[in-house]
Amino acid sequence: MSEILVNTPGMFFANANATLPIDPSRVLDTLVTNLDGMAYRCRLDAQWTMLFVSRGCLELTGYAPATLIDNQQLSWDEITHPDDRVRVRSMIAEAINANRRFAVEYRILTAVHEEKWVLERGMAVTDEQGEQVLEGFIEDISERRQALEAVAQAELRYRHIFEHASEGIFQTTQDGHYLAANQALASMYGYETPAELIADLAELDRRLYVDPAQREKFRRLMAMQGKVVNFESEINRRDGSTIWISENAHSVLGLQGEFICYEGTVQDITERKSYQAQLEHQANYDLLTGLPNRNLLNDRLEQAIFQAARRSYFLALVFIDLDNFKFINDSLGHDAGDALLIEVARRLRRGLRTADTVARQGGDEFVLVLNDHYQVASIISLLERVLEEVGRPITLMGRDWQVGASLGVALYPTDGEDSQTLLKHADVAMYAAKARGRNNFQFFTQEMNRISDERLQLEAAMRLAIEREEFSVAFQPKVDHQRRIIGAEALARWHTADFGMVPPDRFIPIAEETGLILPLTELILRKAFAAASRWSQAPGQAFSVAVNLSPKLFLDYKLVGFIAELIREAGLPPDRVELEITESIFLGDSGRTLDILNGLKRLGVSLVMDDFGTGYSSLSYIRRFPLDVIKIDKSLVTGIELEEDGAMIARAIISMCQSLRKTVVAEGVENQAQFDFLHYQGCDEFQGYLIAKPMPEQVFADLLADSGGQM
Ligand SMILES: [Mg+2]
Numbered sequence: 001m002s003e004i005l006v007n008t009p010g011m012f013f014a015n016a017n018a019t020l021p022i023d024p025s026r027v028l029d030t031l032v033t034n035l036d037g038m039a040y041r042c043r044l045d046a047q048w049t050m051l052f053v054s055r056g057c058l059e060l061t062g063y064a065p066a067t068l069i070d071n072q073q074l075s076w077d078e079i080t081h082p083d084d085r086v087r088v089r090s091m092i093a094e095a096i097n098a099n100r101r102f103a104v105e106y107r108i109l110t111a112v113h114e115e116k117w118v119l120e121r122g123m124a125v126t127d128e129q130g131e132q133v134l135e136g137f138i139e140d141i142s143e144r145r146q147a148l149e150a151v152a153q154a155e156l157r158y159r160h161i162f163e164h165a166s167e168g169i170f171q172t173t174q175d176g177h178y179l180a181a182n183q184a185l186a187s188m189y190g191y192e193t194p195a196e197l198i199a200d201l202a203e204l205d206r207r208l209y210v211d212p213a214q215r216e217k218f219r220r221l222m223a224m225q226g227k228v229v230n231f232e233s234e235i236n237r238r239d240g241s242t243i244w245i246s247e248n249a250h251s252v253l254g255l256q257g258e259f260i261c262y263e264g265t266v267q268d269i270t271e272r273k274s275y276q277a278q279l280e281h282q283a284n285y286d287l288l289t290g291l292p293n294r295n296l297l298n299d300r301l302e303q304a305i306f307q308a309a310r311r312s313y314f315l316a317l318v319f320i321d322l323d324n325f326k327f328i329n330d331s332l333g334h335d336a337g338d339a340l341l342i343e344v345a346r347r348l349r350r351g352l353r354t355a356d357t358v359a360r361q362g363g364d365e366f367v368l369v370l371n372d373h374y375q376v377a378s379i380i381s382l383l384e385r386v387l388e389e390v391g392r393p394i395t396l397m398g399r400d401w402q403v404g405a406s407l408g409v410a411l412y413p414t415d416g417e418d419s420q421t422l423l424k425h426a427d428v429a430m431y432a433a434k435a436r437g438r439n440n441f442q443f444f445t446q447e448m449n450r451i452s453d454e455r456l457q458l459e460a461a462m463r464l465a466i467e468r469e470e471f472s473v474a475f476q477p478k479v480d481h482q483r484r485i486i487g488a489e490a491l492a493r494w495h496t497a498d499f500g501m502v503p504p505d506r507f508i509p510i511a512e513e514t515g516l517i518l519p520l521t522e523l524i525l526r527k528a529f530a531a532a533s534r535w536s537q538a539p540g541q542a543f544s545v546a547v548n549l550s551p552k553l554f555l556d557y558k559l560v561g562f563i564a565e566l567i568r569e570a571g572l573p574p575d576r577v578e579l580e581i582t583e584s585i586f587l588g589d590s591g592r593t594l595d596i597l598n599g600l601k602r603l604g605v606s607l608v609m610d611d612f613g614t615g616y617s618s619l620s621y622i623r624r625f626p627l628d629v630i631k632i633d634k635s636l637v638t639g640i641e642l643e644e645d646g647a648m649i650a651r652a653i654i655s656m657c658q659s660l661r662k663t664v665v666a667e668g669v670e671n672q673a674q675f676d677f678l679h680y681q682g683c684d685e686f687q688g689y690l691i692a693k694p695m696p697e698q699v700f701a702d703l704l705a706d707s708g709g710q711m
Helices: 003-008 024-034 058-062 085-098 143-162 184-190 194-200 213-225 270-284 294-311 325-332 332-352 375-393 419-435 445-467 504-514 518-535 551-555 559-570 590-602 619-624 644-659 670-682 697-707
Strands: 038-043 050-053 104-108 115-128 131-141 166-172 178-181 227-236 242-253 259-268 314-322 356-361 365-373 395-396 400-401 405-412 442-443 471-480 485-496 500-502 542-548 579-582 607-614 629-632 664-667
Touching: 024 314, 038 166, 038 551, 058 131, 085 104, 085 115, 085 131, 104 405, 104 500, 104 542, 115 143, 166 184, 166 242, 178 194, 184 194, 184 259, 184 294, 194 314, 213 227, 213 395, 227 607, 242 270, 259 419, 270 294, 294 314, 294 356, 294 405, 294 419, 294 590, 314 332, 314 375, 314 419, 325 332, 332 356, 332 365, 332 395, 332 590, 375 445, 375 504, 375 542, 400 419, 442 445, 445 485, 445 504, 445 518, 471 579, 504 518, 518 551, 518 697, 551 590, 551 697, 559 590, 590 607, 619 644, 644 664, 644 670
Parallel strands: 405 442, 485 542, 542 579, 579 607, 607 629, 629 664
Antiparallel strands: 038 050, 038 131, 104 115, 115 131, 166 178, 166 259, 227 242, 242 259, 314 365, 314 405, 356 365, 395 400, 471 485, 485 500
16 A cells, blocks of 8 residues: 555655654554545455455445455445446446546445445556556545535525526626626517626616616616616617616625625516506696696796796686586586586697696686797687687587687786786686676786777777778878889778777787788788779870788798789789788798798788898898899888988998899888988988878879879
8 A cells, every 4th residue: 555655646755854864654654544534455356356445434435444455345336326337337437448536426336235426536546466456536526415415405496596586686886887687677678588698788887777867876886885776768679669667786896895796686566656646636726637747836826926026928817617518518418518618628728838837727617828929918818719719509418509708817917926916817817708798808907907808809890890891091201212103012901980990000910810810911912903903094104003012921821822812803914013921930840931921022012121220131141032022111211311310221231222223112112311321321212201201192102193203
């Protein structure tokens, strides 16, 4: 035995004292004897017949070494667990063939029928007689096996929890790469397997979180607290759909406190979120009509007051009470009543701008919050529309019903500066409307009611006046630089028995808001064209007529056909017609505006930019649109002979128009100095009190006849 080990390569003994030689075989003998485990030499036969067995055999197998030598009582093959014998033999045989060491783990059965796991290591060697034998060492590894198995079992259990958890579980790096993810997380995020998720998902700021700032917030919380608790975010799934999640996570640190990864769990809380949203909706919206309820109304009203205060706008709060609701509800039943409320809600909503709010206060009461009105006139038009909308017949149970509404209006800031006061005063005004015979609106203050009444009366009178053609046309002459009359601008005039002379700046806005502008324009143009066709009959003389078109008319492509028809009807050569437009037509859909202007141009008329110098006065409009004439506004002409600033602007406009080959007209010319200055600068045509005030058609016709057109 000792020789074998002495011959083992790499083993040597330090000789510390040369005078006292150490006996290596004794040292080895002690070692082998005292080792936990058993050293052996055996034959390469079927029973592993033992030639040498160390003392550790007894401890390992329960058998004394002597019982094994030469298989006196039993062989090692018999001690080897029957199920492992074939495997052990084949592994050892393989090692011998390959001429290398072997190491094999297997079970043995001890003298007391106990099963033990052993590790056998060894190799084939040639003995002193030149025969092949096996030498090796067998040790008990049962405890180590058990410990490893326990670890494997534990890991299996944890893996099971990880893989089958209903919550998503993850580990990520700080820069957002996944180190681990379980199936639940993969499924939640729309991946087939965790491997797919780990391979695909990175750049979490942008790809995972709907709000990219969430990832930064996650990192900040982690840095500050080392964890996040119930961290809620909306995230993108792989297919582009979104869900809400809640994360609980912490930083995993190494032994030295170094960062290793983030680790945590993820829960899908989409359902809870949508339930919350639903509850919120129920708390803020009326279930029947879908309109904001009293709650949300108060909120919106507070906001609207704040905004109106900041921007110095009017804010109107309107209380609406339906006039026939109780009757319909009682006689047709609740279902019909509900259908009525739903329909009224729909009509109210449709009539408003998006900035406005319509809420259901309860029962048949609605409330409007109208924002950003800078004049009472536009509120009045809106309320008229509301009355008209609600007043249209509503079909219930196969029959048409007429439902009116009484409206009470309180204005911020005149009728109250806080929401409670405004609501109270709108309510008071609503009762006044009821008392006044229903289906009307009342303001809280009398002054407002007076203005509103007058306006409504004016509107009614205007309808009648248009129908009866009571509007007349005045003509203001226009001359060239030699003061020869070349035409006139037609101006609408309205004299009423009730209101006296109503100036255009009062009736034109009402006409524009109520849609009366179209019939009014038709009336004025018809009269103006008819008159102009009579002046043009004089041979050798061709006077043009200029008419004004409201920007509102440019909302409709039909304008071209409408003008063409009126010119044709009057039998007037189109080159005698000038259409005056203002810059505000360019503020809307400029594609449509250009189409309409080109259409008008093709009729053969001239296009005039009126009031130039008051609005945006953009050079680009003049370049882009087919305009023939630029009319310098009166406000620029006033004082032109006295103030250098005004003179400079006029000079610039005139020279600009000349270089663009546009005719320049000055209006509001009141004295000779202005005329001379403008003439000197190159202005082509002149209009104003210096030449003549607007005059009735007959007076203008006489002027043409008497003076031959010289002023
Ligand atoms: Mg004009």
